Amino acid sequence: MAAVRERHSDDAPLADSSRATVALRDIHKSFGSNHVLRGIDLQVHAGEHVVIFGPSGSGKSTLLRTINLLEEPDSGSVRVDGIEYGPGVRGEPRGRRGDRRDLRKQVGMVFQQFNLFPHLSVLDNVTIALRRVKKLRRDEAEHRAARQLDRVGLLDKIGAYPAMLSGGQQQRVAIARALVMDPKVMLFDEPTSALDPELVGEVLAAMRDLADTGMTMVVVTHEMGFGREIGDANVFMDSGVIVEQGGREIYSDCREERTRAFIKAVL
Amino acid sequence: MVAQVTFDWSVVTDNVALYYSGVKLTLAIAAVSFVLATLMGVVIALLRLVRNPVISAAMATYINVFRAIPLLVFILFIYYGVAIAFDLDFLTAIQAGILALVLQYSAWLGEIFRSGIQAIPKGQREAALSVGMSRPGTFFTITLPQAARIVIPPTGNMLIGMVKDTSLVYLLGVSELLRVTNLLANRTFRYFEVYLATVAIYLLLTTTIYYGVKFLERRYSVVDVLSEIKRSRSPLARRRLARLRTLQETVQGGATAAT
Ligand SMILES: Nc1ncnc2c1ncn2[C@@H]1O[C@H](COP(=O)(O)OP(=O)(O)OP(=O)(O)O)[C@@H](O)[C@H]1O
Ligand SMILES: [Mg+2]
Numbered sequence: 001m002a003a004v005r006e007r008h009s010d011d012a013p014l015a016d017s018s019r020a021t022v023a024l025r026d027i028h029k030s031f032g033s034n035h036v037l038r039g040i041d042l043q044v045h046a047g048e049h050v051v052i053f054g055p056s057g058s059g060k061s062t063l064l065r066t067i068n069l070l071e072e073p074d075s076g077s078v079r080v081d082g083i084e085y086g087p088g089v090r091g092e093p094r095g096r097r098g099d100r101r102d103l104r105k106q107v108g109m110v111f112q113q114f115n116l117f118p119h120l121s122v123l124d125n126v127t128i129a130l131r132r133v134k135k136l137r138r139d140e141a142e143h144r145a146a147r148q149l150d151r152v153g154l155l156d157k158i159g160a161y162p163a164m165l166s167g168g169q170q171q172r173v174a175i176a177r178a179l180v181m182d183p184k185v186m187l188f189d190e191p192t193s194a195l196d197p198e199l200v201g202e203v204l205a206a207m208r209d210l211a212d213t214g215m216t217m218v219v220v221t222h223e224m225g226f227g228r229e230i231g232d233a234n235v236f237m238d239s240g241v242i243v244e245q246g247g248r249e250i251y252s253d254c255r256e257e258r259t260r261a262f263i264k265a266v267l
Numbered sequence: 268m269v270a271q272v273t274f275d276w277s278v279v280t281d282n283v284a285l286y287y288s289g290v291k292l293t294l295a296i297a298a299v300s301f302v303l304a305t306l307m308g309v310v311i312a313l314l315r316l317v318r319n320p321v322i323s324a325a326m327a328t329y330i331n332v333f334r335a336i337p338l339l340v341f342i343l344f345i346y347y348g349v350a351i352a353f354d355l356d357f358l359t360a361i362q363a364g365i366l367a368l369v370l371q372y373s374a375w376l377g378e379i380f381r382s383g384i385q386a387i388p389k390g391q392r393e394a395a396l397s398v399g400m401s402r403p404g405t406f407f408t409i410t411l412p413q414a415a416r417i418v419i420p421p422t423g424n425m426l427i428g429m430v431k432d433t434s435l436v437y438l439l440g441v442s443e444l445l446r447v448t449n450l451l452a453n454r455t456f457r458y459f460e461v462y463l464a465t466v467a468i469y470l471l472l473t474t475t476i477y478y479g480v481k482f483l484e485r486r487y488s489v490v491d492v493l494s495e496i497k498r499s500r501s502p503l504a505r506r507r508l509a510r511l512r513t514l515q516e517t518v519q520g521g522a523t524a525a526t
Contacts, residue, residue, distance in 0.1 A: 070393050105399035115394035119413050123511065129398035132408060146518040155518060159511045174394075181398055 020079075021046045021185050021216050026089045027066055027076035029059075036062050038240040040076070044185060044233075049211050050218045051231035055262060059240045060220045064187050067218065068107040069100050081106045081184045105133065108178030108186040112193050114170040116162040116177070122149065123158040126177045133181070148176040152206050168199030172206050185216040192223060224251070224267055236262065278457040279464045285451060289444035290468060296361065296433045296443060300368040301426055307369065308376030315381045326377070333374035339435050342367040346439050364436030372429055379421045383414035416487045423480030427473045434469075444468060 022044035029037040036059045044050050052060050065071040066078060069085060077086035083098040083106065117125050126145035130136045136144070149155050152172040162170055171191055178186060188207065192200040204226050211217060211230045221227050227234065228251050235245040236259045244256045251267070254260050279286075315326040336344075346363035349355065358366075387410050395405040437446035444465060452461040 068397055070396065101399060101401065104397060107397070109394075109397040111390060111394065113388075113390055115388075115390040117391065117394070117409055117413075119416065123514075128408065129395075129400060132404055133399040142514055143517070146514045147521070150518050155515055158515065159508065177394075177398065 020044060021048075021081060022067060022218070023077075023079040024063075024067065025077045025079075027063070027073045027078070027086075029062055029066060029071060029074050036240050037066065037073075040066075040240075040242060042235065042242065044216060044218055046184075046216055047214045048216055048232050049230045050233045050235060051227035052218065052220045052235045052237060053222070053224065053227060053262070053266075054237035054243075058237045060237055061189050063237065064109075064189050064218060064220055067185075067187055068104050068109055070109075078103070105181065106184040108181060108183035110171070110174050110178055110186065110188045110191045112190045114162075114167070114174045114194070116170050116173055118162050120161075121158065122154065122160050122162065122165070122173050125162065125173055126180050129177070129181055145176070145180055148180040149173070151179075151209075152176050153202075166199060167195045168202045171195065171203045175203075175206055175210070179210070179215075185218065186210065188217065188219040188221070190220055190222060192221070222266070224263070238262070274460055275457060276460055278451070278455050278460050282451055285447050286444070286464065286468065289442065289447035290472075292442060293430065293433050293444040294472070296365060296368070296436065296441070297426075297430045300365050300372065300433070301429050303365070303369045304372035304376055304425075304429075305422075307373035308380050311373060311377030312380035312384060315377065316384060330374045330378050333370050334378070336371070338367065338371055338432055339438070341371060342435055342439065360436070360439035360441050364433070364439055364441055368429065368432060368436075372425060375425055376422065379418050379425070380414070383418035384410060386417055387413050419480060419484050419487065423476065423483075426480075427476050430472055430476065431469065 020043040022042070024040050024042045027037050027040040028035070040063055042050075042063075052063065054060055062071055066073055067080065069078065073086045075087050075090060077084055077088055079085075080103050083103040085098050085100060085103050117128070120128060123142060123145055126148060127138075127141040130141035130144060131138065134141075146155060146158060149158055152175055154169060154172055154176070157165060157169065157173075162173070165173065175191075191207070192203050195203065200223070204223065207217075207219070207226075208230065217230075219227065219230070228248060231248065233245060233247065234250045236243045236250070236254070236256070238258055244250065244254060244259045246254070250259070251263060254263065311326050311329065314322050315330070317323060333341075342364055345367045346358070346360060350358045350363060391409050391413065392405055395409045396402075400408070433443055434445040437443060437449065440446070448461055448465040452458045455461065
């Protein structure tokens, strides 16, 4: 069971962290003089769905981007599926620097702005990493990609270019592009924020299907209803720290005043 | 009194071979200079973008200096100034001309390529890295192909400029189109006919390049649905389409069989 689910235990058993799929320890990150992450500890266990919420500028995206090392931590350590990277935790001898790319290969990411490759067809968007990173043959790569696209309901679009797709379709391609690499954990950074309201549903449905398959997920979202629905562990962030985390009950019964104020404002 | 103007085009038709030799040299100088300038331009753009502030500043200086000198001044300076002062007598007039063209055009092209690369959103790089691609792999498969599409039109303009600017090396005695024309006109006194033919030839060359560039532009604009459909008439696109159909059927068939 997930340590993060026991919301009132500040002294979560440390032994558990060695088995977590993702473990962040004492992460600090500054942009210039802006201290954005101020000592983040977070564990995500296999199959768990973690929802991160909090006010704008609180560091949610930065935290997510630290998990796949798009942001380098100033101190602390990131561990994904046994691969550890980072300058290390203060007071400990020294950090371990596993290979950054090896760690990234275990993590899939879905961006707010989709970030599909506009010069490549839908199929090539999904095959490119299979070919370039996993070095698969073209046939094999295309079959895997087509199966993944079928799963998000876009098999008929494999020949299209991203510009010809709706935002919802583009985001589903982006989900397929990440999933096809068989990541251990999937990160979502406000995947529906850039979508027209009528297209939000199809992307949430794809994420719900994915959650049902038992994929480990970390989701930053402003869709509190959706967060409440899939979140096994719910993390409230403010000003670069995790203020509080807990199970579904956090939405109705939380410990911290700041959390209560935020939830009241957005729900 | 109205001047009686009569044209005698035989001076042109009798000298087709001469024009041809001039065009050949003009195009050869332009082609060699353009290829070298493009290669150097890519290198300059990349060095301009490295994090090392010294290298980046050095490239910025290169760009600003070589762009700012009038090309004719630069050509004369290299051939008569630098070559003589430093005893570079192995440097032929053609080589000096090409050197000047390459130095100047690589500065322009470097700036064009830099802005093309920088126009690609950061999210593109991040998406590629997030699926495990290496930095060089990301640059060559994601950033560069997109930047190349963006820089096609301005680079085409540079090529047109290059063809026109080769005429400046006639001052070094290089027998390209303008110089052979010039000699012919001085010899025959048929200035109008001789120069008009030259004007027409330059116009033909630059217009051809212009339409070539337009074609490339359309060929590589993926958002243009119409060109996409046109492209699908080609055998290559047909084969690709057939391939996709098969793929769809296989996956669909597999899915139905599984359920
Ligand atoms: N690359 C960067 N350079 C400088 N400052 C940055 C950078 N990325 C983020 N920041 C700053 O870090 C802080 C946290 O940003 P972050 O994007 O993580 O917040 P967020 O919680 O995701 O907000 P939002 O809900 O608006 O997406 C903000 O003050 C932001 O301006
Ligand atoms: Mg954000």
